[in-house]
Amino acid sequence: MIYTGRFAPSPTGPLHFGSLLAALASFLDARHHKGKWLVRIEDIDTPRVVENANDWILQTLDAYGLQWDDTVVYQSQRLRLYEEHLHKLIHQQEAYACCCTRSELSVRNARHLYDGKCRETPPKTDASVAIRLRSSAVKSEFTDRIQGKQVLHQSRADDFVLKRRDGYFAYQLAVVIDDHDQHITHVVRGADLLQETFRQRDLQAHFNFQQLEYAHIPLATYTNGQKLSKQNLAPAISNNKVVENLCFALKCLGQNPPQELFQATRREIIDWAIKNWQIEQIPATCVLPNQQEA
Ligand SMILES: [Zn+2]
Numbered sequence: 104m105i106y107t108g109r110f111a112p113s114p115t116g117p118l119h120f121g122s123l124l125a126a127l128a129s130f131l132d133a134r135h136h137k138g139k140w141l142v143r144i145e146d147i148d149t150p151r152v153v154e155n156a157n158d159w160i161l162q163t164l165d166a167y168g169l170q171w172d173d174t175v176v177y178q179s180q181r182l183r184l185y186e187e188h189l190h191k192l193i194h195q196q197e198a199y200a201c202c203c204t205r206s207e208l209s210v211r212n213a214r215h216l217y218d219g220k221c222r223e224t225p226p227k228t229d230a231s232v233a234i235r236l237r238s239s240a241v242k243s244e245f246t247d248r249i250q251g252k253q254v255l256h257q258s259r260a261d262d263f264v265l266k267r268r269d270g271y272f273a274y275q276l277a278v279v280i281d282d283h284d285q286h287i288t289h290v291v292r293g294a295d296l297l298q299e300t301f302r303q304r305d306l307q308a309h310f311n312f313q314q315l316e317y318a319h320i321p322l323a324t325y326t327n328g329q330k331l332s333k334q335n336l337a338p339a340i341s342n343n344k345v346v347e348n349l350c351f352a353l354k355c356l357g358q359n360p361p362q363e364l365f366q367a368t369r370r371e372i373i374d375w376a377i378k379n380w381q382i383e384q385i386p387a388t389c390v391l392p393n394q395q396e397a
Contacts, residue, residue: 105139114144115152138289145178166342167345198234231268233266240301249321291382350372357386
């Protein structure tokens with residue numbers, strides 16, 4: 104099977120330096136392995152979507168020379184695919200309806216690990232319900248190419264939500280279906296999604312989908328330890344400082360670009376990086392100078 108990787112941003116704002124690191128690492132790993140690299144816009148959580156953000160993201164990838172294969176996939180155009188798969192699980196009794204509200208779950212301390220109330224007693228309501236996975240995985244493990252062996256051992260199986268009470272499909276469901284549908288073999292993404300991998304692998308097993316290889320790059324932090332994320336308003340990266348930012352990103356990823364590369368063209372930098380890519384060189388933390396103006 105040909106290596107197929109992907110970059111899957113949510114269009115909630117322009118790319119910041121941390122998302123450039125994830126995009127670049129995923130791109131370089133795919134190209135180094137002579138594989139395909141796809142882009143998927145994860146825009147199903149409509150209330151969080153920012154208008155035009157998908158265009159900014161694609162323009163930035165383009166400006167940085169991260170050329171993707173095939174056409175860009177938009178999750179918002181694939182709702183029927185998700186619905187079909189969800190129905191299959193419900194039909195096989197591997198998913199069930201849940202009428203618990205957020206506040207009921209809070210009272211029962213079951214917001215993060217569902218207590219199975221509606222699994223035992225199906226709701227007798229026509230009101231809006233969520234759909235949950237009927238999971239049996241209490242212990243699970245996988246080996247991440249960067250983070251090493253990951254083990255999850257929890258007190259009960261995690262019946263996480265596949266479709267929310269408000270009618271939106273959950274991120275987990277869409278990602279798992281899309282990765283399968285797009286024949287993704289390798290996922291390289293930020294470590295903020297490391298724990299989500301357990302749920303995604305559980306769901307893949309329920310669908311009998313292929314297993315993927317995972318590599319989670321450390322989150323970029325400033326030297327003061329603060330994380331770089333959209334939540335704390337990390338600045339958008341400029342499309343006018345491509346050479347500097349690419350070289351800086353390669354340094355953050357432990358790739359040791361030679362000094363002369365800082366005077367090279369975008370094309371030369373990307374070519375060097377594909378050829379010399381070594382995922383095992385990625386450090387435990389990607390540290391940025393404070394107030395880095397990327
Ligand atoms: Zn319930």
